Amino acid sequence: MLKSKTIIFGVSSSIAAYKACELVSRLKKLEAEVWVTMTEEATKLVTPLTFRTLSGNPVITDLFSPELPHLPVPHISLAKMAALVIIAPCTANIIGKLAGGIADDALTTMTLASNAKKLVAPAMNSEMWRNPMVSENVKKLKELNYEFIGPEEGKLACGDEDIGRMSEPEEIVNKAINLLVPEQDLKGKHVLVTAGGTREAIDPVRYISNRSSGKMGYAIARAARERGATVTLVSGPTNLDRPLDIRLIKVESAGGMLEAVLDYYNNAHAIIMAAAVSDFAPRKRNKKSKIKKKKEDIRIELKPTEDILKTIARQKGRKKRILVGFALETEDLIENAKKKMKEKDLDLIIANDDSNFEGNAIKFSIVDRNGKVEDYSQQPKDQAAHIILDRVKDLG
Ligand SMILES: Cc1cc2nc3c(=O)[nH]c(=O)nc-3n(C[C@H](O)[C@H](O)[C@H](O)COP(=O)(O)O)c2cc1C
Structure with a gap:
């Protein structure tokens, strides 16, 4: 227990x-x-x-x-x-x-x-x-x-x-x-969580990624499970242990993450997108061979990846689901989070800055559809996960 x-x-x-x-x-x-x-x-x-x-x-x-x-x-x-x-x-x-x-x-x-x-x-x-x-x-x-x-x-x-x-x-x-052991207040609900960064391949051995550790998403998945939810965790590559009693779908790229999210979308009551999905991917990928070392510069052209939150926002039955996004901003945190929330038709957005990457604690703000902002001081990601789930539960 x-x-x-x-x-x-x-x-x-x-x-x-x-x-x-x-x-x-x-x-x-x-x-x-x-x-x-x-x-x-x-x-x-x-x-x-x-x-x-x-x-x-x-x-x-x-x-x-x-x-x-x-x-x-x-x-x-x-x-x-x-x-x-x-x-x-x-x-x-x-x-x-x-x-x-x-x-x-x-x-x-x-x-x-x-x-x-x-x-x-x-x-x-x-x-x-x-x-x-x-x-x-x-x-x-x-x-x-x-x-x-x-x-x-x-x-x-x-x-x-x-x-x-x-x-x-x-x-x-x-x-x-x-x-x-918290109250089983999410029993009967299916919570879909994304976590970690994605890898966008340049060639068979190189990729573009980011510093996301996946700890926040994994903490949300564990907390939702502790509260009785059925949990699907779609995770980019991380060094974290496989969480107990949770369906774990491992993906590599932004495209793979989108596919997995769409696969489980229909059953989900709440979708919490904590993953740091690459916004760009190399336009061309050297599928078979490693790019050879050269003396001169090389150029890698990047194209935008498909926006997972926007794609979900357009799905049938969207209004029956609670959609939560994360905004990591290095400037004008709340203003940019509110903008993202509107653009992607989210129910809640968790705003945080880049100081939270990789660590076990997070300082964050929760913004709701009415523009209400709740600020939380630095605290363990496990506790932050429960605070976020409290808000998700309040929405139904
Ligand atoms: C046999 C014995 C039993 C004690 N029982 C208690 C107790 O139940 N509660 C208490 O506050 N102090 C009790 N004391 C006093 C504490 O041990 C004493 O205040 C000690 O300095 C506290 O150290 P500590 O808080 O670092 O463990 C007892 C002392 C002895 C010798």
């Missing part, structure tokens, strides 16, 4: 740390990729080896340890990859540090460095929980969209019967599932 979801799991030094073992084990059974980070004090209650064995990954207790995973800057790479940060149990100390923006250990550094959703399961003595400073810190974190679960009333380690117990692992896992 949580396959391909990366979770950073923070363990701080409450006596409830032993319950974190069950939590990690349950998340692993749901096929999540779990990376545990422990505070130094927590390692005095449960050994990192326990979590290493349960999670199948090295446990991060020290940002400067040579044993960290082989990733470029391990704690930042993991913070970027994570879909969710869970801190269970979370001490008063960690709540305070996060609310104050303090990052003096691996757990707080990774949490503050991550854009992922956060789920906090506090555990502490009831007087600590009621302490006005702790309440103030919890309020701050809630305002920053940290989700809290518990603490519950019950028998505490100190013998008191009061509020402060960490919520049960089953409840924490259910909350994590709710945060990670």
Whole structure:
């Protein structure tokens, strides 16, 4: 159920740390990729080896340890990859540090460095929980969209019967599932997505292309599938893994992409064109032989490719479908996006600039038919995908 979801799991030094073992084990059974980070004090209650064995990954207790995973800057790479940060149990100390923006250990550094959703399961003595400073810190974190679960009333380690117990692992896992697996609000819908750049052949080994990685289109396809849609992904060449449970049609050129889109057009409720399709292709292609190296200049004449969005806009039944385009502009972003939207009769257009190419995050604006513009700050492409699909869903 949580396959391909990366979770950073923070363990701080409450006596409830032993319950974190069950939590990690349950998340692993749901096929999540779990990376545990422990505070130094927590390692005095449960050994990192326990979590290493349960999670199948090295446990991060020290940002400067040579044993960290082989990733470029391990704690930042993991913070970027994570879909969710869970801190269970979370001490008063960690709540305070996060609310104050303090990052003096691996757990707080990774949490503050991550854009992922956060789920906090506090555990502490009831007087600590009621302490006005702790309440103030919890309020701050809630305002920053940290989700809290518990603490519950019950028998505490100190013998008191009061509020402060960490919520049960089953409840924490259910909350994590709710945060990670969205509502099945696209069930019964067929979403057709295009992704990646196209290659326009010059000869059998050379081509014209662009820097598109395909990450945005793949993220939209995965997000639509998670929300219950049947998904067809028409993809130009990329280095990305084949997404699970999605019909993947691989194409090379703009012409090939157009053909594939038209093949699946009839069944689609929504068509989201995230591909960076070449606007031009060589007029002549040396089909059989490679152009020989020469001393003098050579000229390659380019002709415009067929415009996929315009072609779709003319198809029968167009009005019954939601058509979403992307506009990548290096100047006058919104103005040019609006123009493109009108020309191609789109329902929505996602405007972004060239800073988003190749990376895992995107800063973008959504423009609708009424000219309304919603601006979104830089965020992971997976989250951006869900925002775009929310708008698509609003249109029917
Ligand atoms: C046995 C034991 C149990 C503790 N349980 C809790 C607890 O449930 N909640 C809490 O906030 N602090 C608890 N503490 C105190 C924290 O361990 C202490 O504030 C520590 O400095 C927090 O470090 P950390 O937040 O970096 O893990 C406990 C301490 C001990 C010795």
